[in-house]
Amino acid sequence: NAGVTQTPKFQVLKTGQSMTLQCAQDMNHEYMSWYRQDPGMGLRLIHYSVGAGITDQGEVPNGYNVSRSTTEDFPLRLLSAAPSQTSVYFCASSSGTGHSEAFFGQGTRLTVV
């Protein structure tokens, strides 16, 4: 069972470039989200989705875009990469029933130079 799969695992971008981080889950979870992890900051919510076609902003949404066309996929787009977006990005999913467990992918380490 794959769970939550993120690609790529590593990426180096130049300032101003755009790219999409992919996230897919095979658990038929309604809720999906993107977090960034920075030293001393914990995990901060970027965007989340409560179902296909529904997305909302989290704590740090600026510079990122999301869409949710299917239950399985929740890609994160960096519109114009900046050095401040150097981070480790995690995608998570949950069934959303009550306070259910969040399942995380293995992360994408992004460096913007």
Place this chain on the structure above:
Amino acid sequence: QQQVKQSPQSLIVQKGGISIINCAYENTAFDYFPWYQQFPGKGPALLIAIRPDVSEKKEGRFTISFNKSAKQFSLHIMDSQPGDSATYFCAASPNIMTTDSWGKLQFGAGTQVVVTP
């Protein structure tokens, strides 16, 4: 500004010792408090969780203590083992009856635990 404050940032404990990590919050709407464990190069994984209607929850060597009046909760790792070396995050989520609470899961800054042999 983090809504969940976690301390210490790191700790070193000898094998067999007790690791204690503390978290505090201000938002009284929080009513679900999970702890996540993260190994290097991996995503966080749920370790144990508690709701404020109980003061303590134990699962194996891991115990959450919860003090609702002080708005504090802590993780105790008893008989710490080298395999427990990881980063631990506390988190909090608002009441599910008020809003789409799952999207509002707030994490602490994390504690890196190193258990020496």
